[in-house]
Amino acid sequence: MRAYLALFRSNxxxxxxxxxxxxxxxxxxxxxFFAFGGxxxxxxxxxxxxxxxxxxxxxxxxxxxxxxxxxxxxxxANILRRFKVTPISPVPIxxxxxxxxWLLYLPIVALLIAxxxxxxxxxxxxxxxxxxxxxxxxCARCAPSG
Amino acid sequence: MQTRALKDRIGVxxxxxxxxxxxxxxxxxxxxxxxxxxxxxxxxLLKRLQLWEKREAQxxxxxxxxxQRLALALALLNDPxxxxxxxxxxxxxxxxxxxxxxxxxxxxxEQRTILLTTHYIEEAEKLCDxxxxxxxxxxxxxxxxxxxxxxxxxxxxxxIECAAPLDGAALPAWRDADKxxxxxxxxxxxxxSRRPARSMVDMMKWLDEKGIELADIRIRxxxxxxxxxxxxxxxxxx
Numbered sequence: 234m235r236a237y238l239a240l241f242r243s244n245x246x247x248x249x250x251x252x253x254x255x256x257x258x259x260x261x262x263x264x265x266f267f268a269f270g271g272x273x274x275x276x277x278x279x280x281x282x283x284x285x286x287x288x289x290x291x292x293x294x295x296x297x298x299x300x301x302x303x304x305x306x307x308x309x310a311n312i313l314r315r316f317k318v319t320p321i322s323p324v325p326i327x328x329x330x331x332x333x334x335w336l337l338y339l340p341i342v343a344l345l346i347a348x349x350x351x352x353x354x355x356x357x358x359x360x361x362x363x364x365x366x367x368x369x370x371x372c373a374r375c376a377p378s379g
Numbered sequence: 380m381q382t383r384a385l386k387d388r389i390g391v392x393x394x395x396x397x398x399x400x401x402x403x404x405x406x407x408x409x410x411x412x413x414x415x416x417x418x419x420x421x422x423x424l425l426k427r428l429q430l431w432e433k434r435e436a437q438x439x440x441x442x443x444x445x446x447q448r449l450a451l452a453l454a455l456l457n458d459p460x461x462x463x464x465x466x467x468x469x470x471x472x473x474x475x476x477x478x479x480x481x482x483x484x485x486x487x488x489e490q491r492t493i494l495l496t497t498h499y500i501e502e503a504e505k506l507c508d509x510x511x512x513x514x515x516x517x518x519x520x521x522x523x524x525x526x527x528x529x530x531x532x533x534x535x536x537x538x539i540e541c542a543a544p545l546d547g548a549a550l551p552a553w554r555d556a557d558k559x560x561x562x563x564x565x566x567x568x569x570x571x572s573r574r575p576a577r578s579m580v581d582m583m584k585w586l587d588e589k590g591i592e593l594a595d596i597r598i599r600x601x602x603x604x605x606x607x608x609x610x611x612x613x614x615x616x617x
Contacts, residue, residue, distance in 0.1 A: 312399060
């Protein structure tokens with residue numbers, strides 16, 4: 234468990250220091266949010282579609298360029314070789330990477346809902362658990378693709 | 380399972396250890412310490428490897444020598460009895476190489492078993508108790524550096540420098556001297572010998588008899604590099 238926590242902490246720190254990851258995690262979904270909002274000429278009460286598209290692209294961005302991409306970069310840069318000579322399997326590395334990606338993505342979901350609600354009058358979702366489950370499954374699905 | 384237990388007890392310093400550019404020295408130590416069941420005090424280790432002042436520095440900002448010292452610190456985190464060092468000083472400047480060499484000497488004094496791979500033959504000669512020369516994947520010689528030097532039929536060269544040019548008299552045939560030569564200035568005599576001690580005694584006697592003043596004397600023993608070249612037929616950096 235110590236290894237999982239240490240890897241998770243390290244992933245969080247490094248992700249927050251990486252500007253490209255921050256861009257794809259937080260700015261990218263917002264860009265799509267407003268782009269789709271403009272494309273479908275969102276009016277008050279139609280923010281759901283824009284919010285959904287933004288969130289969808291955010292999940293993709295998070296999965297493909299977030300923690301997933303970091304793992305690929307680490308492998309390409311021979312960083313993972315250092316872990317191969319330690320007494321851990323790839324499981325804690327992947328788990329920590331996906332958990333960090335998931336946790337770092339949750340704020341953008343809240344932000345998109347807030348912008349959709351206050352900017353376009355989208356109703357606040359009632360089924361938070363379903364939303365969380367959907368976002369979590371999306372992140373888990375896209376991370377291996379990354 | 381056995382592999383994992385083994386990895387928990389050994390230390391490995393890769394030829395090129397790479398960490399994330401933005402990870403700090405202290406964080407790297409904390410991260411890797413969490414992967415082992417037994418660890419030493421990270422702060423002590425950083426102080427010992429002269430990285431304490433750099434503990435808050437990001438990996439990308441470290442010099443080559445500092446990165447290699449950090450790699451060694453990571454290899455020592457679990458206090459291993461057996462260490463694998465894969466060309467730890469390759470690509471470093473002479474000063475950093477010397478630092479790494481001193482560190483390995485310290486580790487050796489602590490009675491740890493160290494398996495060092497190197498292309499620097501003088502490094503092997505200074506640091507290793509036993510050396511194995513590997514050529515195209517095969518061990519072609521193994522033993523102490525001295526044993527390998529002796530095995531490689533190398534001859535020593537004795538050079539004596541006389542204070543004044545020698546007269547026209549021919550040089551005698553000293554015992555065990557395979558090749559004797561005199562330079563153009565007729566002051567320097569070179570003798571190639573398999574048993575330099577015996578040849579040298581004879582040479583000193585001859586100089587004494589002739590009343591020739593000796594200015595300097597040098598013996599060049601065959602180095603491990605000479606032995607390597609002789610055994611493999613190629614130079615080390617080929």
